[in-house]
């Protein structure tokens with residue numbers, strides 16, 4: 001298999017996880033080309049020194065001729081680049097795309113939130129949502145979710161599916177800076193980010209809003225309205241999403257719904273009553289940690305979700321989907337053990 005975007009954060013995390021995958025040791029998986037754009041020709045070790053076993057691999061340019069020599073290709077590229085490449089790759093090349101190009105099913109929503117031509121939609125890589133795991137088994141094309149939609153959708157899906165909340169939800173989510181990728185951005189320089197927390201994309205304008213709404217509407221079987229506010233925090237990794245919706249059920253009923261929905265899910269960790277997650281406990285792991293309660297006075301369900309944006313929020317989700325696509329055990333190479341402190 002090949003990784004395009006190998007010099008980026010998501011591509012680097014895919015490589016870190018693949019290096020820990022049993023398939024690499026027993027010969028079921030083989031790491032072929034590692035591709036980049038501006039960094040093509042560089043040693044991977046000079047860009048991602050933590051990927052020690054691959055330090056001397058030289059990054060190749062990203063082109064179709066190289067990628068098509070592989071059975072499976074991970075794309076971890078800026079929006080738009082995946083659709084262009086995918087159009088030229090044969091159906092025999094499985095593609096796991098970390099970008100947004102194939103996530104939205106509605107061309108009108110695509111035009112509104114991303115602009116340009118809608119390239120289509122692929123099976124959506126969030127196996128924990130009802131009905132999706134079966135579509136991912138053996139899939140030749142997979143669209144890995146955005147990081148915020150992973151946290152928010154898993155936090156709210158059981159409640160909207162069971163109809164215990166009104167179909168209008170609110171998501172306020174704090175993200176680490178790696179969520180923005182490696183490219184230099186003026187608002188993401190160290191001195192701008194350190195020691196300060198700020199909201200951005202406020203007022204229903206962040207492009208993950210329609211993705212969260214698409215997921216929740218599908219599981220609810222009725223349109224769900226989403227108010228989403230992202231917040232940037234001075235930490236490298238992690239997302240903490242606080243999700244609320246009007247409810248009339250009590251805390252025991254709400255928690256029973258979540259326990260039922262996620263009983264068999266290897267990567268969803270439902271915390272005990274009155275315990276809420278922290279990003280620090282899921283770093284480097286593929287875990288989604290959920291704290292569920294009801295604010296009875298306000299009549300609100302409150303679910304707090306923590307993920308590592310680069311692991312379950314991107315690369316871990318991508319490897320989980322690869323496992324399903326290739327018929328491996330879904331959990332292979334993925335840990336629920338975090339790195340702390």
Ligand SMILES: NC(=O)C1=CN([C@@H]2O[C@H](COP(=O)(O)OP(=O)(O)OC[C@H]3O[C@@H](n4cnc5c(N)ncnc54)[C@H](OP(=O)(O)O)[C@@H]3O)[C@@H](O)[C@H]2O)C=CC1
Nearest residue numbers: 005007008009010036037038039076077099179181182183
């Ligand atoms: N970071 C995150 O938490 C998440 C990211 N994603 C998605 O994953 C994808 C990658 O994100 P991320 O790793 O953060 O971004 P980065 O900016 O860190 O990395 C981008 C990568 O793409 C390469 N690249 C840039 N332009 C092109 C091009 N035109 N053709 C081929 N390769 C190109 C870069 O190569 P070079 O360095 O050589 O220029 C680099 O390897 C994006 O679609 C993003 O939305 C999804 C969920 C979460």
Ligand SMILES: CC(=O)N[C@@H](CCC(=O)OP(=O)(O)O)C(=O)O
Nearest residue numbers: 099100146147148175176179180
């Ligand atoms: C902190 C930060 O900037 N996060 C990114 C989301 C990263 C992600 O999941 O994005 P894609 O949909 O692009 O794959 C943002 O808000 O644009």
